Amino acid sequence: MTVRRIIVEPRGLASLRLTLTVPLLSVLAALVIGGVFLWITGDNPFTVYGHMVDAAFGSSRGVSETLISATPLILTGLAAALAFKMLVWNIGAEGQFLLGAIVAAGIAIAMGDTIPAVLAAPVVIVAGAVGGALWAAISAFPRVYLGTNEIITTLMLNFIALNLMNYLIFGSSSPWRDPLVSTFPTGRPIPDAASLPRFFNRLDVGIFIAIAVAVFAWYLVNRTRWGFEVRVVGDSPETARYAGIQVPRKILGVFLLSGAFAGLAGALFVAGPVGALDPRSLDLGLGFTGIIVAALARLNALAVIPVAILMGALNNAGPSLQSIGVPPEIVTMLQGAILIFAVGGEFFIANRLRRPELPPDVLATGAAA
Amino acid sequence: MSDSIARETLGVDLRDIHKQFYGVKANEGVNFQLRPGEVHALLGENGAGKSTLCSILAGLYRPDAGEMVIDGEPVVFKSPKDALAAGIGMVYQHFRLVPNLTVAENLALGHHNLGVLVDQKDLQSDAAELGERYGLPVDATARIWQLSVGEQQRVEILKLLYRDARVLILDEPTAVLTPQESQALFSTMRQLTDEGRSVIFVSHKLHEVKQVSDRVSVMRQGQMVGEIDTADAEPRDLARMMVGRDLELPTREEDESTGEPVLVVRDLRVPGDRGLESVKGVSFEVRAGEVVGVAGVSGNGQRELAYGLVGLRRPTAGSVSLDSVDVTEANVLEHIRQGLAYVPQNRLGMGLSPGLTTEDNLGLKAFREAPYSKGRQLVPAAFKTRGKDLIAQYDIRGVVPGLPIRLLSGGNLQKALLAREVEMQPKILIARSPTRGLDVGATEAVRNSILRERQRGTGILLMSEDLDELLALSDRLIVLYEGEIVGELTARMATAERLGLLMAGQKDGGN
Incomplete structure (x- = not known):
């Protein structure tokens, strides 16, 4: 037989x-x-999908809103893609995003309009990235030196970050909270000096920063010595050690950079379309959606860009469905x-x-x- | 269960077996007959298809085409469980034991006749009784991780006997044994066949095949090229059948090195994985242009010694100097920069990065410098051109640009690994089991590379469990036993017997 x-x-x-x-x-x-x-x-699925396409791309306002939604997703997508490539399971982009937003808003409010815009905006953006990196560091150092499970620590820190933000706005009279609004608390507006310039409807320069960071991330991984070492560590940590690569330092670097990308997303979001540390506009799960973006982009930094735009379009189209009762x-x-x-x-x-x-x-x- | 010998003995007939992997024909129309009560040696180079054929018979793989007939009945095995039920079991090269369970528990695992509750005492006495009867002594209460490789192999064989296997397939069982342990295994095999069981003995060591088997089947490139009674088989003929041409493995030329010591090790102590000391005060040196062989049964501190020498594990005491520079405390990169090349035992898991391309892997040690990088930037073109040169120069076959290196065969993996290490122009080369699992052609290439390095003036530390290889290549030999050097022999004084005694821990065996 x-x-x-x-x-x-x-x-x-x-x-x-x-x-x-x-x-x-x-x-x-x-x-x-x-x-x-x-x-x-x-x-009727065709009606609903047709409506979604129309909402996302059917008008100049639709397109600009889609790109606004895509901007943070490019960066949280990169955060996940870079970390996952090295088998660092940072699922804390959500919390790192929020910390980036908190730090960026804090610095912007502290500086007020005392510093010229050419300086203020970059300072705020960098501060947000540092905030995200520091939040990631809370998980990264124990992971590298004590072997703790980063999935658990990054996940738990997401809740802490969310509640920290809620406390700053709803639970206290912190400098982040807008003192003029008392019935429905929200964040103090970001001063004009630190706000990102807009050029197409509400769309600001954040989209260019996000795309530039994606290109930079691709270059870093594929065209630098550091990136080569990262690829070896991600493929086989034993081989990396054997080849004289400092594995702990590489994991730490990737983890912090991943956090910085997510933090940058938070900074761009508050200094751009949101304009304040407003929990209702920031608690959208953009860090988690970044994981979907990374997976669909097969962890390729350049592929993250179109995938984030697709996901941004979906996010953008969602609320408009209510008008047709979906x-x-x-x-x-x-x-x-x-x-x-x-x-x-x-x-x-x-x-x-x-x-x-x-x-x-x-x-x-x-x-x- | 000990009086179940009366079960029928099995005749096995494999007819026209075909099996492909990745489009490579591992078995191509193979016919194989096993008679009851015989030791049937299966001989062939690596990649000849022996393991594939055995795995098909043991139910691990299903053939693409062909027929398996056991005692005149056609059978289809959907899993190793089916094969075991039919009385056929296999001891794989990589043991399938649960390290944290005892010997007795491993025997019981997956046994269909056992109920939900198992009496440990019964199990242990069964195991002890079986072990005694077949000359396979093991402590039934010991946990697997506490056992030596040789003992673990006995447990694997006992596992099959506990399930009353009539046909035992042993895939290169002697590769991990001392000569003395191999002899003990052979007498066990004899005893099994005396009871009417039969044994398929996979090997590429001709003298063992000659000693223990009744018949030999030889495979080459997925096909069966011949089957003869062992009594009529000349080793030279078998070798020719195996390789398809006459072949002499290279050996060292007789001249003593007078070079400067390039590796000096003094009273080195290195911890093991569990923190206990695994290398316990070892001193030796390797001169330029000299091959020093390290013999020993695996697990006697070879791995830790190598790790301590290359910077992968910090020694607790003693010193290591490379070319007169103290590197005891140095990290791996500093060792590499000091001119140390290392061929680890685990090629794909440590020596090469499996998912990266061959070109990337060839640059894995030198990527920090030109031409591979320019400052902090990588030069992808250099990986391509350098890679292409090395692939041609070292005859690395099967490389498709862009594909991960793990798709290459074992021999080509090792050629790539050695190419990279030798290209560093090292002062000292440490190699662990560099030809383990390689076919004769690749073995020849690897040995030639090592001897060329010796000629060039590199000091070579060759750690191997293959005594023939150690004897063929080494100028001097040291023997490791339980983390200590128990003997040092010159090439002239060394014989397999002497080494074997030393490896078993008998210090007086050497001098």
Whole structure:
């Protein structure tokens, strides 16, 4: 008797076409699942999706709002992509983002309008990145020197960061809180000197900073000695040690840089579209969405840009669905489904399925048996 | 369970077996017959398809095509469990034991006849009884991680006997044993066949095959090239069948080195993984242009000694100097800069970065300097051109640009690793089991590289469990036993027997 079945075997190098096709199919599959869900609940999926596309890209305001939503996602996506590439499971971009926002807002408010804008905005941005890096450092040092699990510490620090922000605005009369608003507390407005200049509707220069950072991250990983060492550590820490690479220092560097990217996202968000440390505008899960962005971009820094724009478009389109009576949560569901399909799709990028080839004589005798 | 010998003995007939991996034909129309009660040696280079064939018979892989007939009945094994139920079991090169469980518990694991509650005492007495009967002594209450490699192998064999396997497949069992332990294993094998069980003995050591087997099957490049009675087989003919051509492995030329000492080790102490001392006060030196062999059964401090010498583990006492510079406290990078090359035992997990390309791996030690980098920037073009040169020069085959190096065969991995280390023009080269698991062709290439380095004036510390190799290449030999040097021999004085006694811890065996 002859055995014949489908074989799963690892692919050496997936073609560029395949690595592009699989994420696109993941998005498509998620849309189909979401469509089925919409259909069951009595909505026409085509109408809903049409409305979403229109809201995200149908007008100049739509496009600018989509890019505004995409800006922080590019950076939190990079934060996740860089860390995951080195098997550092920093899922604390959310908290690092918030700390970046808190520090940036704090510095901006402290400086007021005393410093010229050319200086104030850069100082605020850098301060936000440092804030994110320091928040990451709370997890990074124990991870490297004591072997603690960074998944747990970064996750827990997200809640601490969120509650810290809530305390600063809702629970105290801190300098961050706007003293003029008492019924519905919010953050003190960022002074004009530190606000990012806008150039297209509400869109500010933050988008260019985010794209520049993505290019910088790609260059760093692929074209520098440091990046080469990071790639070796991410692939095989034992090999890195053997080759004389200081593994703890590399992990620390990646962890802090990852936190800095997320913190930068928070700084750009408060100094740009939000304009204050406003918990209602900042607590959107942008750090968590960054994980989806990184996964769908297959941890490639340049691919993060278009993927973040896609996710930004979804985020932007969500609220507008209420006008046609569809819950905006459909967007969160779609993003979750995209992540699941993207992760599942990895299997098909890494492996190939085929039927075993049989020599002609075996086919002949096999058929007889 | 000890009186179940009456079960039928098995005849195994594999017909026209085909199996492909990644499009590589590992088995191509292989026929293999095993008679009841025989030791059947399966001989062949690495990559010839021996392990694949055995794994198919043991139910680990399913053939793409072909037929397996046991006692006249066609069978299909969906898993090793099916094969065991049919009476066929395999001892793999990498043992499949649970380190934190006792010997008795490992025997019981996965056994279908045991109930939910198991009496430890019964298990232990069963294990002890089996061990005694087959000359496989082990402490049934010991935990696996406490055992030597040789003892673990006995547990693997006992595991099969506990399940009453009629056909035992031993995949290169002697690779981890001293000559004396190998002899003990051979008498156990004889005893098994006397009971009507049969043994498939996979090896590429001709003299062992000649000594212990009744018949030999030889594989080459996925095909069965011949089967003969051992009595009629000349080692030279077997070697030719195996390789497909006449072949002489290179050996050292006879001349004593008078070079300066390039590696001087004084009273070195290095801790083991659990903090206990694994290298206990070792002193020796290696001169330029000299190969010093380190013999010893694995687990006697070789790994820790190597780690201590290359900077991967900080010694607790003693000193190491490289080319007259004290490097005892230095880190790995400082060792590399001081001219130390290291070929670790674990090629893919330590010596090479599996997911990176061959070109990247060839630059893994020199990437900090030109031409690989310019300041802090990498020069990708240099990786490409240097890589291409080295791949051609060292005959590294199967490289597809852009593909991860882990897809290369073991021999080509080792050629790439050695190419990189030798290209550093080191003053001292430390190599651990550099030809382990390699086929004869790749072994030849690796040995030639080492001897070329010796000729160039590099001091070489060769740590190996392959005595033939140590004897062929070393000018001097030291023997490690439980972290201490128990003997030092010149090449002229050394024989496999003497080394074997020293490796077993008998100090008087040497001088």
